[in-house]
Amino acid sequence: MNILVILRMIPDSAGELQLAEDGRSIDREWLDFQLNDFDDHALEEAILLKEAGGAKVTAVAVGEGANRVLQMAAARGADEVVALQSEEDAMISSREIAASIAAMARAKSADLVLCGVQSSEDVFGQLAPYVGALLDWPHVSGTNRIVANGAVLRVTQERGAGVAVTYELATPAVLGVQTASKAPRYVSGSKLREASKTPIGRAMPESSGFERSAEIITLRLPVQGGSGENLGGNAETVADRLVTILAAKGLARN
Amino acid sequence: MASTLPLWILVITAFALTAWRSRRYAVALANAPAAARFDRPMLRLQGVMVAIGMHRKMLRKPLSGVLHAIIFISFFVLLTATIDAFGSRLFPGFSLAPIGGETWIAALQDIFSVLMLVGVGLALYQRYVLRPARFDGSSGSDAAIIYVLIVLIVASLLLEAAARIVGGADGSWRPVASALAGLLDRAGMSAHAGEELFYWVHVGAILAFLVYIPGSKHRHMFLAAPNIYFRSLEPRGLAPAVPEAREAPGIDSLGQFDWKQQLDLLSCTECGRCQAVCPAHAAGLPLSPKLLITDLRDALAAGPSAAPLVGGVISEETLWACTTCRACMEACPVEIEHLPKIIDMRRHLVDEGRVSPGLQEALSNLTRLGNSMGKPSKMRARWTRELGFPVKDAREEPVDVLWFVGDYASYDPRVQEITRKVAELLTAAGVDFGILFDAERNSGNDVRRAGEEGLFETLAQSNIDEIKACSFNRIMTTDPHSLNALKNDYQHFGAAFEVLHYTALLAELIAAGKLDLHVADGARVTYHDPCYLGRYNGGFDAPRELIRAAGYTLHDMPRCRENSFCCGAGGGRIWQGDDGVTERPSENRIREALSLGDVAYFVVACPKDKVMYTAAIDALGVADRLKVVDIAELLVPRTSQALEMPTVETT
Numbered sequence: 001m002n003i004l005v006i007l008r009m010i011p012d013s014a015g016e017l018q019l020a021e022d023g024r025s026i027d028r029e030w031l032d033f034q035l036n037d038f039d040d041h042a043l044e045e046a047i048l049l050k051e052a053g054g055a056k057v058t059a060v061a062v063g064e065g066a067n068r069v070l071q072m073a074a075a076r077g078a079d080e081v082v083a084l085q086s087e088e089d090a091m092i093s094s095r096e097i098a099a100s101i102a103a104m105a106r107a108k109s110a111d112l113v114l115c116g117v118q119s120s121e122d123v124f125g126q127l128a129p130y131v132g133a134l135l136d137w138p139h140v141s142g143t144n145r146i147v148a149n150g151a152v153l154r155v156t157q158e159r160g161a162g163v164a165v166t167y168e169l170a171t172p173a174v175l176g177v178q179t180a181s182k183a184p185r186y187v188s189g190s191k192l193r194e195a196s197k198t199p200i201g202r203a204m205p206e207s208s209g210f211e212r213s214a215e216i217i218t219l220r221l222p223v224q225g226g227s228g229e230n231l232g233g234n235a236e237t238v239a240d241r242l243v244t245i246l247a248a249k250g251l252a253r254n
Numbered sequence: 255m256a257s258t259l260p261l262w263i264l265v266i267t268a269f270a271l272t273a274w275r276s277r278r279y280a281v282a283l284a285n286a287p288a289a290a291r292f293d294r295p296m297l298r299l300q301g302v303m304v305a306i307g308m309h310r311k312m313l314r315k316p317l318s319g320v321l322h323a324i325i326f327i328s329f330f331v332l333l334t335a336t337i338d339a340f341g342s343r344l345f346p347g348f349s350l351a352p353i354g355g356e357t358w359i360a361a362l363q364d365i366f367s368v369l370m371l372v373g374v375g376l377a378l379y380q381r382y383v384l385r386p387a388r389f390d391g392s393s394g395s396d397a398a399i400i401y402v403l404i405v406l407i408v409a410s411l412l413l414e415a416a417a418r419i420v421g422g423a424d425g426s427w428r429p430v431a432s433a434l435a436g437l438l439d440r441a442g443m444s445a446h447a448g449e450e451l452f453y454w455v456h457v458g459a460i461l462a463f464l465v466y467i468p469g470s471k472h473r474h475m476f477l478a479a480p481n482i483y484f485r486s487l488e489p490r491g492l493a494p495a496v497p498e499a500r501e502a503p504g505i506d507s508l509g510q511f512d513w514k515q516q517l518d519l520l521s522c523t524e525c526g527r528c529q530a531v532c533p534a535h536a537a538g539l540p541l542s543p544k545l546l547i548t549d550l551r552d553a554l555a556a557g558p559s560a561a562p563l564v565g566g567v568i569s570e571e572t573l574w575a576c577t578t579c580r581a582c583m584e585a586c587p588v589e590i591e592h593l594p595k596i597i598d599m600r601r602h603l604v605d606e607g608r609v610s611p612g613l614q615e616a617l618s619n620l621t622r623l624g625n626s627m628g629k630p631s632k633m634r635a636r637w638t639r640e641l642g643f644p645v646k647d648a649r650e651e652p653v654d655v656l657w658f659v660g661d662y663a664s665y666d667p668r669v670q671e672i673t674r675k676v677a678e679l680l681t682a683a684g685v686d687f688g689i690l691f692d693a694e695r696n697s698g699n700d701v702r703r704a705g706e707e708g709l710f711e712t713l714a715q716s717n718i719d720e721i722k723a724c725s726f727n728r729i730m731t732t733d734p735h736s737l738n739a740l741k742n743d744y745q746h747f748g749a750a751f752e753v754l755h756y757t758a759l760l761a762e763l764i765a766a767g768k769l770d771l772h773v774a775d776g777a778r779v780t781y782h783d784p785c786y787l788g789r790y791n792g793g794f795d796a797p798r799e800l801i802r803a804a805g806y807t808l809h810d811m812p813r814c815r816e817n818s819f820c821c822g823a824g825g826g827r828i829w830q831g832d833d834g835v836t837e838r839p840s841e842n843r844i845r846e847a848l849s850l851g852d853v854a855y856f857v858v859a860c861p862k863d864k865v866m867y868t869a870a871i872d873a874l875g876v877a878d879r880l881k882v883v884d885i886a887e888l889l890v891p892r893t894s895q896a897l898e899m900p901t902v903e904t905t
Binding site: 185186 | 630
């Protein structure tokens with residue numbers, strides 16, 4: 001089985017987000033980028049499938065810092081790693097990259113395309129459905145367990161309230177991974193250093209082929225409400241202050 | 255003499271049995287990987303003299319030290335009796351008489367026989383009456399058998415001499431044996447039969463002892479001296495490098511330990527001094543440095559088995575419990591190296607990806623961002639913003655002192671305040687200093703000790719490259735852990751920097767009269783020696799000088815300086831959970847400080863200590879009785895507002 005797994009680099013949310021001058025994007029120049037967490041799970045699931053039944057895993061990374069993440073993917077067990085060129089300093093749009101990924105899936109004779117169910121730049125989780133549609137392959141998103149039996153996949157999908165649904169589908173398929181069957185493994189520094197010698201392939205983006213349907217006109221950072229009050233660290237003064245506030249709001253008698 | 259042949263047979267048999275019982279160890283040591291421990295013979299010999307001749311570490315526990323010294327000296331004196339007993343019958347005609355075997359040597363033997371019994375008596379008193387907790391887990395039967403054999407050897411020696419006196423020998427040099435002779439005489443034993451009986455009991459017990467030793471902690475009679483001789487002479491803060499011959503970074507079978515690491519196992523006396531000082535053991539975690547060694551030793555003795563070393567002979571929980579505080583190695587009288595073993599086995603776990611979620615997160619953050627908190631590097635120097643003056647970028651302009659700030663001092667809001675205090679003190683003293691801003695990475699000290707050698711190399715190399723690109727004279731660190739890495743571990747990369755802790759630099763500035771400080775009125779404070787400043791790097795005095803210079807009176811806790819008790823954060827423990835901890839080491843330590851009864855400040859000199867002990871004081875609910883202050887907070891330039899001392903109820 002040939003598995004193609006998509007790794008998207010997203011802005012580190014621990015960093016300070018600032019708007020770009022046009023007010024329609026975030027200023028990416030001073031940001032650190034990290035692997036989208038769901039994509040990390042997709043990679044783990046791909047490696048677990050490889051370990052369970054044998055597969056060739058090709059990892060494709062998009063965005064700033066792709067090389068570093070691809071070395072990590074190689075250290076974890078990816079057989080081939082490819083950096084997909086993308087527009088610099090721009091968010092990774094699922095609409096934009098779907099065609100490139102579909103083309104790579106065909107080129108690599110992929111049986112299975114895995115990506116994270118969503119990312120902070122794709123909260124609708126559109127990548128898997130787009131790629132599935134372009135390839136005309138079946139697609140399931142929100143998976144938390146994938147078992148391969150030859151060309152037949154059993155895919156468990158999480159629903160609310162602890163309900164889990166299991167699908168059976170034939171490859172080729174596109175899956176959006178919510179969590180891998182096991183938490184992503186730790187890969188040691190010495191393995192990373194070994195993997196730093198792995199050759200990284202390059203892939204040029206394909207034209208998306210989509211007409212733009214809507215565009216961002218404004219982006220807003222969360223505004224400090226100013227309604228919080230720090231009550232300090234001393235339990236007694238905190239309690240006093242709390243009682244006063246509650247009383248002032250008519251929620252308690254002083 | 256008729257007994258020559260039987261004695262020869264007995265002796266040869268005993269030696270053969272001893273060799274047979276030692277064969278596994280001999281084979282294991284012969285096949286073990288090499289260790290470079292043959293350099294500087296005079297220095298090594300000197301260490302042996304101090305350790306054994308002076309009983310330096312032994313005497314830290316006075317009763318044990320004294321009783322061991324008594325037994326030890328008596329052993330050498332009585333060795334003359336052993337030589338006499340075997341020599342005289344193996345080689346007919348041999349006698350010590352020409353050099354005083356029947357006069358002054360006889361008198362010494364007589365007296366030291368009694369002393370030996372006194373020593374054993376004290377040992378019995380300690381082991382069976384006082385019963386120190388450090389003996390928990392040591393083999394009781396082994397100790398008992400040894401006591402019985404020693405008593406048998408000494409008693410038979412005295413009684414044999416007594417029987418000879420009964421038979422008409424001169425007893426004037428043997429007062430004790432003469433007294434016993436009176437008893438024997440009254441018991442009506444024939445002098446010749448008695449002499450023969452006690453002789454054979456004596457040599458029999460000695461040979462039994464010899465045969466018994468290979469399977470007993472009494473191996474230390476032969477191995478303690480070599481083990482001390484071959485001790486590590488590297489700086490204490492240098493973690494062992496991964497040997498080039500080793501394929502993976504870690505160790506997952508006993509045979510991969512080099513011969514010195516294996517010799518350590520055989521030298522253990524089960525005295526438990528390591529266990530008594532271990533913070534993980536005190537916290538209820540499944541680590542006793544003593545049992546770590548004896549479990550490894552027993553596995554070595556048992557020979558190859560199916561059970562894995564890591565996760566089998568030694569559990570993962572045991573390995574992760576260690577704070578790498580080095581108290582065990584400091585306490586060990588025979589210089590056993592616990593930490594290199596733990597680190598090597600951790601390296602195996604890390605290489606296999608077998609790490610706890612907390613550790614995985616910290617290591618992943620360190621890989622990605624160079625700090626364990628997962629904060630962007632751009633925010634590393636954020637603390638400088640609230641200073642009233644700019645801090646030089648050491649990458650841009652030359653500085654006298656390159657300040658390696660460290661993760662906690664840079665990022666942790668509880669510590670940033672202190673970092674700024676240090677910056678203000680340096681400025682007040684006119685020090686030309688700069689920092690690396692976002693180019694600084696975690697020093698890798700604890701990463702390395704958590705077993706993540708590859709990541710350590712990456713972090714170290716990155717820091718070394720940045721530091722080497724700067725122009726500076728000396729490096730100062732806030733964190734003792736960074737101090738240790740930069741000063742010691744970075745030597746592996748050929749980097750030899752002059753590195754000092756901020757307490758050392760500040761002490762230097764005060765001594766040079768460059769800091770004019772408010773002087774307090776002698777209020778009593780206590781001070782916690784950080785493991786990586788004190789035990790690892792000998793930085794005991796500078797912090798104490800600073801406390802004195804600031805006008806405070808130091809009231810040391812019982813466990814201070816080399817015997818300081820770890821806060822529990824080191825070696826990557828700070829990134830792990832508290833599962834299984836019955837009493838946090840930090841809380842144990844705060845209780846110790848409270849028991850002093852007259853200190854209001856718990857003075858620290860390590861950013862992690864500020865975090866650990868503030869949390870411990872909150873958890874114990876004693877914030878009104880004790881306050882954690884960094885040593886930099888005690889030092890207030892006269893140009894600033896003096897520190898207000900909280901009142902303390904003296905108990």
